[in-house]
Amino acid sequence: MNTPYYLLEEELLRRNLSLISRVAEESGAEIILAFKAFALWKTFHVFREYISHTTASSPYEARLAFEEFGSLAHTYSPAYTEQDMPEIMRCSGHITFNSLSQYERFGKMVSEYDGHPISCGIRVNPEYSEIETALYDPCAPGSRFGVLASQLPDTLPAGIEGFHCHCHCESDALALEHTLEHLEAKFGKWLPQIKWLNLGGGHLMTRAGYDTAHLINIIKGLRQRYPWLKIILEPGSAFAWQTGSLVSSVVDIVENKGIRTAILDVSFTCHMPDCLEMPYQPVVRGAESLPFDSDVSGKENVYRFGGNSCLSGDFMGYWAFEKPLQIGQQVIFEDMIHYTTVKTTMFNGIHHPSLVMQHLDGSQEVLRQYKYEDYRDRMD
Secondary structure (H helix, E strand, C coil): CCCCEEEEEHHHHHHHHHHHHHHHHHHCCEECEECCCCCCHHHHHHHCCCCCCEEECCHHHHHHHHHHHCCCEEEEECCCCCCCHHHHHHHEEEEEECCHHHHHHHHHHCCEECCEECEEEEEECCCCCCCCCHHHCCCCCCCCCCECHHHCCCCCCCCEEEEECCCCCCECHHHHHHHHHHHHHHHHHHHHHCCEEECCCCECCCCCCCCHHHHHHHHHHHHHHCCCCEEEECCCHHHHCCCEEEEEEEEEEEEECCEEEEEECCCHHHHCHHHHHCCCCCCECCCEECCCCCCCCCCCCEEEEECCCCCCCCEEEEEECCCCCCCCCEEEEECCCCCHHHHCCCHHHCCCCEEEEECCCCCEEEEECCCHHHHHHHCC
8 A cells, every 4th residue: 555545443443433322322412423523434334333413514514414424414614604504404404503693694594494304503602611722722712603691682592492512622521521610600591491502522532541431420410400401512533533543654864954854755734734733743653752842963763754745844853763764664643533634635736645444354445545636626
């Protein structure tokens, strides 16, 4: 198999799905897949053994839910347009609006579409979050996401049946517990007026050390306090967490002022954008990650990795290896299935890594390989 490619391991995916399914069953909540973190539709036959619904944020994602996953989407977008709404309604069973003005504009046309009912909700902002990286904090002051408690009328607009609240990112169960304290304090008086509460994503229940028992008890307690509410969680990363890698190869090794850079056939900008956005340094199999500000002058077998795009900042480092890297040697970035497979671009004409699934019997199936036509067609 030529590099680069993402390698999704079915055994690891099923491990996560089994845990998520157990949490849903024991807590009484519905847990659905967020496409913004994972949307590899050729694996949906596996997901459907464990979950029934997905969440979407665009007409394309809603269509993927309806046509490929086989169920109506739970759809939320910061803003809908008139041209979006027919496709959104055709493919959705739940539609959440980001603002009261959006609901006023589109709510009356949404109650039903072509025979299937549509439940409308509003996103609320509890003005609380434990997310440390500002780029990912939807509840920061001035956020464009959600309605504040001070902006809601005492009686919700007719037709609003649910609240959507999202303020986590790779968070633990304690963060949800604290969030609910703020959510109930600010929005508790409206909860008797709704039928469902969507607690969004960021619940990283498949991470090692996550207290799933506490999560289950939190949700049980919430359902005991508000027995009429259907509780929904829509994590993204949790489904594909630690399920596979990005396999690349060393193309060249260059040196400048004592810094050795291994140029790879992948790109941080094109294939691993979160590494630069957050930033964070991914784990590389067989290597030790060194701090960003390390003095590597004169150190043996220490490399910065450079992408193969023309962006000057398309690099990251440093990693230490036991032996010198060789041209043609594989470099494997761990845990690169969630978000990376949906965020890749074709910047600079760099083609996407292929998508490969390793089955339980060890065989590998190529799910998608990219060609020039994929780049060309995106430029239309």
